[in-house]
Amino acid sequence: MTATSQAQAQDPAQAGDPARTHLRAHSFNAAAAQYAANRPSYPPALFDTVEEIADRPLAGARIADVGAGTGIATALLHARGAHVVAVEPGEGMAAQFRRDLARVPIVRGDGNLLPLATSSLDLLTYAQSWHWTDPARSVPEALRVLRPGGVLALWWNTSAVDVPWIEAQARRMERLFGLDGVVRRNGDASHLARADPTGGLAFTHRRIRWSRRVPVDLHLANIGSHSGFLVQGEERSAAFLAEERRHLLAAFPDGTVEETYDVELLTATTP
Secondary structure, three states, rough: OOOOOOOOOOOOOOOOOOOHHHHHHHHHHHHHHHHHOOOOOOOHHHHHHHHHOOOOOOOOEEEEEEEOOOOOOHHHHHHOOOOEEEEEEOOOHHHHHHOOOOOOEEEOOOOOOOOOOOOOOEEEEEOHHHOOOHHHHHHHHHHHHEEEEEEEEEEEEEEOOOOOHHHHHEEEEHHHOOOOOOOHHHHHHHHHHHHOOOOOOOOOEEEEEEEEEEOOOOOOOOHHHOHHHOOOOHHHHHHHHHHHHHHHHOOOOOOOOEEEEEEEEEEEEOO
C-alpha cells in the first residue's frame, strides 16, 4: 500500500490493527476510477523476468491474477498472450475492471479462498495485493491451484527512496499521517518474511527499476488514490496535496515529474 506515494508495497496493511487493515483494504472501491486513471503500470522487463524464472513464455500460459483491482497487471498479462482470469474481492474495483477489460474474465474472490480448480494454473500472480491476504491461508491456496512446477509471483511498485525528491516527499507523508516504514527498502528481508511468515516457500527476489514522466497533477492524483490517503478524509488529504503541489513545482518547474520505481518481485516455484 512508494515511499507512501507510489506505494509502500502499495499500501501494506498495518500489522496488529485488523480494523484499520479492513478499512484500508475496502477504501479502494469508492476510488476505483481514480485508481485506474492514475496508478502506474509495470515495465516490460518485469514480465520478461517472470518468463525467465518460469522458464516458459506467458503466451498460452494459464494464469490467475489475484486482487486484480482495475486490471492494470491483468491487461498486460493478457496482451502477452496469456489465458488469464482475474480474481477481485471488491465490488467497485470489479465494476471498473469490467468497464475497461470487458473481454477478460473476472470472478469475485480473494487469495484466502480462491474460486479456482486444483492444479489448474501455470502461474498465479499478485500485483500490489499479496499483503492483503493471510499467508497462513493464501500460501496453501496458492499451492493448491498451481500445477506441479507452477510459479507464484508477487510484485509491488515501490518508490525509489534513494532518489532525493522521493525520499523528501516520503518523509513529509510520514510526518503528516504517521505512516509506518515509509522510508525503507520494500524488498529487504522483512519483505520476504511478510510474504510467507511460515517460511514454507523458497522465494527468489528480483528488483527491476523503471521510471515514468507525468504531469504534477497526475502524480498527485496517484498519491491520493492510496489507502493511506483515502481513509484520512477529503479535507485533510486535500490540504496535504495542495502543499505537496507547491513542493513539486519548486523541484520540477516545467510541471513534469519523473517518478522512479523499483518493482520488487518475489517468486516461488511449486514442487
